[in-house]
Amino acid sequence: MKYVNKYLIVLLVAFHFLHAGTTGKLTGVVIDKISREPLVGANILVNGTNFGASTDLEGRYFILQIPPQTYSITFSMIGYKEVFVKDVKIQVDLTTTLNAELEEGVIGMDAVEVTAQRPMVQADVTYSQANITSDEIDMLPVEELEDIVALQAGVVNSGGLHVRGGRSGEISYMIDGIAVTDPYDAGMAVEIENNAIQELQFISGTFNAEYGKAMSGIINIITKSGDFKKYSGNMSSMLGSYYANDALFPQLDVFRPNTIQDIQGSFNGPIIKDKLSVFASGRYKRNSGYLYGQKIFVPESHQWNSQSNNFEYISPSHALWDSLYHPYGINDSSWVSMNWSDQYTGLTKFSWIINPTLRIAYSLSGSETASQGYSHAYKWNPYGRSHQFTTKLSNMFVMDYSLNPSTFLTVSLSKSVNHYRSQRSDKRNYYQDHSNISIDSVNFFGFSYVDTTISADPNLFYVSPTIDDYTPGNNFEVGGHSMGYFEQKSTINTFKIDGTSQINRYHYLKAGFEYRKTNMSLTSYSVQLAEYTGYTPRVPNAMESPSHNTYGKKGRNPFEYAFYLQDKIEFDDLVVNIGLRWDYFDPKWKILNDPSDPNINSPVKPINRFFDLDGDGQISEVEMYPQNQKDNEDRMSSNAFGNSWYKNAKVKSQLSPRFALAFPITDKGHMHFSYGHFFAIPQYSYLYTNPEFEVPAGSGTGYTMGNGDLEPQRTTQYEVGFSQQIGMDIGIELTGFYKDIRNLNATKIIQSFVAGDKYGLYINQDYANSKGITVALSKRASAKISGNIDYTYSISEGNASDPAAAFNDEASNIEPEKMLVPLDWDQRHTLNTTLTYHPIKNSGVGLIFSYGSGLPYTTQYLGVRTSFENNARKPSTYNIDLRSYYHFEFSGMKLSLSMNVYNLFDIRNELTVFSDTGRSTYTLVPTYTPQYSGPGYNSLNEYLVRPDYYSSPRQIKIGLSVSF
Structure with a gap:
C-alpha cells in the first residue's frame, strides 16, 4: 500500500484531481437579442438543482458535473426578460450547447419560454456510443440490461455479448463511475434493474483513457437519485406465461398467467428537504420456464451395483426394494419445469448535499437468485439436476467536492461480493458429511434456502447416474444425481479518485487513479461413488485429485491499479480527445519451474x-x-533442475494511448476518427485453474492448468465515422471500424514426464481481427412516431473461438487450425429496429425487430469433422417483440395498463444445430444408429427432439402499475 500512496502523491502534485463518466456539461453563449453583443454577468440556473453559472467577458458560460437528465434552464439578467428553456437533455460524457438571446425588459415580466431542440448530430462525439435514457427504456419491451445492450450496433448476442467481433467477457461494467466487473469470470458483479437506471451509456468505439480493463466495450450505468423537493413512487405487477401450440414445447398450449410473476416498485423523495434524499427500488421475478421434463424417474430410482450386476432401488433408509431393474420407471410421469428462476433484487441510494460544494452519495444494492438450467440428459429424471444459487451485494460511497466552479474532485469507495454455488439441493438428504466445508446458505435479505446437501449423517446416500454406463447411447438418465459441486466467491474492494477541470475555454481536463483488490475463494469437485469407495459417496482429497480444486483458506488476492490523464479540447470547428492510461497488475500467484512434473504432492520424476x-x-x-x-x-x-519448485508470476503493466477527433463538414454534419490501444487482464479463472497443479499418471489428455503468468490481452482499434442531420428530426450515422486483437488466451499442450500423459496450459497465443461498418438511422418523436434502425456488416476471424480449443483438439485427435477461420459469433449481417408509436394521448406501442444472419458451425458426420472449423452457416434468425400501454388518472394517481409480448409471431429460431445437417429440426443419426428395443428406454427419435436448440417461444405478460 506504501507504493499506492507514493503514486497518489505524485499524481496530486502533477495536476488538479479531476469525475469519471457519470455527468455531462452545459455550455453556451448569451447575447443581446437586438445588438447581438455578448452579455457579461448573465445568470444561468439549472432549475431544481443548485447548479448554475454566470457569463464571462465574452458572454460564455459552462456548468460542469450535471447528472444526466432532462432539465429546464433559466437565463436572467438585470434589465432583461428571463428566458426559460424546457427539455434540455444532459448526457454522460457529452457537451450540451445551449445559447440564449435576451431582450430588454423589466424583471418580473412574463418570461420568454422556449423548448430546446436537441440536434440530431452531437458535435463532440469522437467515438461510437449510445446514450439510452430511462424514458426510452420504459417505452420498449426490454426487461434486462442485456436486452438493451443487444439492440446496439455492433453487438452479437451469442453465448454472451460480443462487441465488434470480440470474445465474450471483453466488456467493462460500471455503475456510477465505479467498475463492477467480476474479474473471475468477467461478468457483472452487481445486479441492477431497469427501473433504477437513469441513463445507460454504451461505448463500442475507442473509448477514452478514463475507461480501462476492457477490449470491446463499456457499459456505464448511472442510477437514479432521490428528488430533494417532492415525493414520487411506482408499484407495478405483471403476470404472464409462455404460450405455444407446439408439441416441441409441451405444457405451453394453455395460457397460465401465474407461471411468470414480476413485481417491482420504486420510491424517491426528500428525507430532509433540499438536503437529504433517498431513492429505493426493488423487484421480485419468478419465471417457471418453457422447457419441461417428465418425472418418469427420480434420483433414487436406480443404482448400478457392479458387484451384483443388478440395478438396485435405493430408499433414504438404504432399503433394497427391488433387486431387478424396474423397466418403466417408478414415478407419476408428471411434468416438471426444467429452466426456472427465482430472483429478488433491490437498491437503496441516499444523496446528501452537505453544502453547495460538497455532496455525498451512498448506495446499497443486492440480489438473490435461485435457478435450474435445462439438461437434456435429465429430461426423464428432472430432480437429478443441480441447483444454482447466486448472491450479489454491493456497497458504494461517492463524495463530490467542488474546489472551484471549474474544478471538481470525486472520491469513490466500493465493496462488492459475488457468491455463486452449483450443487444438488432439494428436499432429499442423500449426501455425505460436509462438516469440514463452510457454505453460507443465508442471503443478505435474511431469506434462507434449505441447504440439504449439508448433512451430519455420513450414511445418507448420494445416488450416482452411472446407470448410463450400462444403457446404450442417446438415452435419458433413469436415476441418479448430478455429481458436481462448485462454489466461487469474489470480494472486490475498490478505491477511486478522479475529477474534472475546465482549465480554460478550450481544455477540459480529466485525470484519475484507481486501486482494486480482489479476494477469491473456490471449491470445486465431483463426488466419487464407485467400487473403490465401497459405493459410499466421498469427496476426493484436494491434494490428490484434480477433480477437487480449492484456493485454500486464504484464497487468491490479486490487485491492480491504474492512472489516467486525458484532455478534451473543444474549438469551434474541432474537438480532440487525447489521453494516456497506465495499468498495473500483480497476480500474487506462482508458476512451475518444471512443467513436465507439475504436482509437488505426487511427483513422477x-x-x-x-x-x-x-x-x-x-x-x-x-x-x-x-x-x-x-x-x-x-x-x-x-x-530436477536444481531450481525451486515454483517461482513467482511476474507483475504486468501497460501504457495505452488514446486519440480521437471530430470536426464539422456541414452545418449539421461532422466526421470523427479515433485510435486506441486497449489492455485487459485475463479472467482470473484462467490464472488459477487447477491450483494444485495436478495431472494424475495415466490420465492421457484430460486436464487443463491455469497460468499465473498470463500476459494481458491487447487490442488496437481504429474507427472513422460520419454523422449528418436530415431535416429537423432524422439523423444518420455511418461508421467503419477495424480491430487487431492479440495475446488472446489459448492452450498449449504440455507433455508430462509420463509417456502419453499431457495437459493443457493456458498461454497467450490466439489472434483475431474484425472489421465492419455500421449504419444507424434515428428519428426523434414527431408525428407520433420515433425510432431507430441499426445495421451492422462485420467479419470476425481468428485462429480459435475458445481458449481451450487446442486442448480439445488434442484430446479428440484433431489437427489444430493454422489459419484464420470465422469465429463462433461471426454474424455478417445484423439488423435491429426500434419503433414507438403514440396513436392517442397517454398511450403508446413499442416494437423491436431483430434480424441476424446465420452463425458459423463445423460440419461433422459420424462424429468426425468433414472440413475446416466453422465452414458452414446456421439458418438466419429474426424476432419481433411488442409493448403496448395506456395511462389514465384516478384519484390523483396515474394508472397504467400494459402488455408485453416477446416473440410475437412465435418464431422457431434455430440457435443450435446438428452438425451433420446444419438444422435443429432433423439429424442423420437415425440413418446409422439402430433403435434400441429394450423395455422402458426412450426411443431414438424421442432423444433427438431438442427443444433446447431453439429460441424461446412466445411469452405474454400483462401488467398494472400505479404511480404518484
Missing part, C-alpha cells in the same frame, strides 16, 4: 521423489528406498 546420493543427476534403483524419499519441503527448495 525419480529425481523429484528421491535424493541423488551420488550426485550423478540420476536416480538409480539403489537410491529408491523409503528412507531416501523427499518430502514437500525438500522438493519446494529444489526440483
Whole structure:
C-alpha cells in the first residue's frame, strides 16, 4: 500500500484531481437579442438543482458535473426578460450547447419560454456510443440490461455479448463511475434493474483513457437519485406465461398467467428537504420456464451395483426394494419445469448535499437468485439436476467536492461480493458429511434456502447416474444425481479518485487513479461413488485429485491499479480527445519451474521423489528406498533442475494511448476518427485453474492448468465515422471500424514426464481481427412516431473461438487450425429496429425487430469433422417483440395498463444445430444408429427432439402499475 500512496502523491502534485463518466456539461453563449453583443454577468440556473453559472467577458458560460437528465434552464439578467428553456437533455460524457438571446425588459415580466431542440448530430462525439435514457427504456419491451445492450450496433448476442467481433467477457461494467466487473469470470458483479437506471451509456468505439480493463466495450450505468423537493413512487405487477401450440414445447398450449410473476416498485423523495434524499427500488421475478421434463424417474430410482450386476432401488433408509431393474420407471410421469428462476433484487441510494460544494452519495444494492438450467440428459429424471444459487451485494460511497466552479474532485469507495454455488439441493438428504466445508446458505435479505446437501449423517446416500454406463447411447438418465459441486466467491474492494477541470475555454481536463483488490475463494469437485469407495459417496482429497480444486483458506488476492490523464479540447470547428492510461497488475500467484512434473504432492520424476546420493543427476534403483524419499519441503527448495519448485508470476503493466477527433463538414454534419490501444487482464479463472497443479499418471489428455503468468490481452482499434442531420428530426450515422486483437488466451499442450500423459496450459497465443461498418438511422418523436434502425456488416476471424480449443483438439485427435477461420459469433449481417408509436394521448406501442444472419458451425458426420472449423452457416434468425400501454388518472394517481409480448409471431429460431445437417429440426443419426428395443428406454427419435436448440417461444405478460 506504501507504493499506492507514493503514486497518489505524485499524481496530486502533477495536476488538479479531476469525475469519471457519470455527468455531462452545459455550455453556451448569451447575447443581446437586438445588438447581438455578448452579455457579461448573465445568470444561468439549472432549475431544481443548485447548479448554475454566470457569463464571462465574452458572454460564455459552462456548468460542469450535471447528472444526466432532462432539465429546464433559466437565463436572467438585470434589465432583461428571463428566458426559460424546457427539455434540455444532459448526457454522460457529452457537451450540451445551449445559447440564449435576451431582450430588454423589466424583471418580473412574463418570461420568454422556449423548448430546446436537441440536434440530431452531437458535435463532440469522437467515438461510437449510445446514450439510452430511462424514458426510452420504459417505452420498449426490454426487461434486462442485456436486452438493451443487444439492440446496439455492433453487438452479437451469442453465448454472451460480443462487441465488434470480440470474445465474450471483453466488456467493462460500471455503475456510477465505479467498475463492477467480476474479474473471475468477467461478468457483472452487481445486479441492477431497469427501473433504477437513469441513463445507460454504451461505448463500442475507442473509448477514452478514463475507461480501462476492457477490449470491446463499456457499459456505464448511472442510477437514479432521490428528488430533494417532492415525493414520487411506482408499484407495478405483471403476470404472464409462455404460450405455444407446439408439441416441441409441451405444457405451453394453455395460457397460465401465474407461471411468470414480476413485481417491482420504486420510491424517491426528500428525507430532509433540499438536503437529504433517498431513492429505493426493488423487484421480485419468478419465471417457471418453457422447457419441461417428465418425472418418469427420480434420483433414487436406480443404482448400478457392479458387484451384483443388478440395478438396485435405493430408499433414504438404504432399503433394497427391488433387486431387478424396474423397466418403466417408478414415478407419476408428471411434468416438471426444467429452466426456472427465482430472483429478488433491490437498491437503496441516499444523496446528501452537505453544502453547495460538497455532496455525498451512498448506495446499497443486492440480489438473490435461485435457478435450474435445462439438461437434456435429465429430461426423464428432472430432480437429478443441480441447483444454482447466486448472491450479489454491493456497497458504494461517492463524495463530490467542488474546489472551484471549474474544478471538481470525486472520491469513490466500493465493496462488492459475488457468491455463486452449483450443487444438488432439494428436499432429499442423500449426501455425505460436509462438516469440514463452510457454505453460507443465508442471503443478505435474511431469506434462507434449505441447504440439504449439508448433512451430519455420513450414511445418507448420494445416488450416482452411472446407470448410463450400462444403457446404450442417446438415452435419458433413469436415476441418479448430478455429481458436481462448485462454489466461487469474489470480494472486490475498490478505491477511486478522479475529477474534472475546465482549465480554460478550450481544455477540459480529466485525470484519475484507481486501486482494486480482489479476494477469491473456490471449491470445486465431483463426488466419487464407485467400487473403490465401497459405493459410499466421498469427496476426493484436494491434494490428490484434480477433480477437487480449492484456493485454500486464504484464497487468491490479486490487485491492480491504474492512472489516467486525458484532455478534451473543444474549438469551434474541432474537438480532440487525447489521453494516456497506465495499468498495473500483480497476480500474487506462482508458476512451475518444471512443467513436465507439475504436482509437488505426487511427483513422477525419480529425481523429484528421491535424493541423488551420488550426485550423478540420476536416480538409480539403489537410491529408491523409503528412507531416501523427499518430502514437500525438500522438493519446494529444489526440483530436477536444481531450481525451486515454483517461482513467482511476474507483475504486468501497460501504457495505452488514446486519440480521437471530430470536426464539422456541414452545418449539421461532422466526421470523427479515433485510435486506441486497449489492455485487459485475463479472467482470473484462467490464472488459477487447477491450483494444485495436478495431472494424475495415466490420465492421457484430460486436464487443463491455469497460468499465473498470463500476459494481458491487447487490442488496437481504429474507427472513422460520419454523422449528418436530415431535416429537423432524422439523423444518420455511418461508421467503419477495424480491430487487431492479440495475446488472446489459448492452450498449449504440455507433455508430462509420463509417456502419453499431457495437459493443457493456458498461454497467450490466439489472434483475431474484425472489421465492419455500421449504419444507424434515428428519428426523434414527431408525428407520433420515433425510432431507430441499426445495421451492422462485420467479419470476425481468428485462429480459435475458445481458449481451450487446442486442448480439445488434442484430446479428440484433431489437427489444430493454422489459419484464420470465422469465429463462433461471426454474424455478417445484423439488423435491429426500434419503433414507438403514440396513436392517442397517454398511450403508446413499442416494437423491436431483430434480424441476424446465420452463425458459423463445423460440419461433422459420424462424429468426425468433414472440413475446416466453422465452414458452414446456421439458418438466419429474426424476432419481433411488442409493448403496448395506456395511462389514465384516478384519484390523483396515474394508472397504467400494459402488455408485453416477446416473440410475437412465435418464431422457431434455430440457435443450435446438428452438425451433420446444419438444422435443429432433423439429424442423420437415425440413418446409422439402430433403435434400441429394450423395455422402458426412450426411443431414438424421442432423444433427438431438442427443444433446447431453439429460441424461446412466445411469452405474454400483462401488467398494472400505479404511480404518484
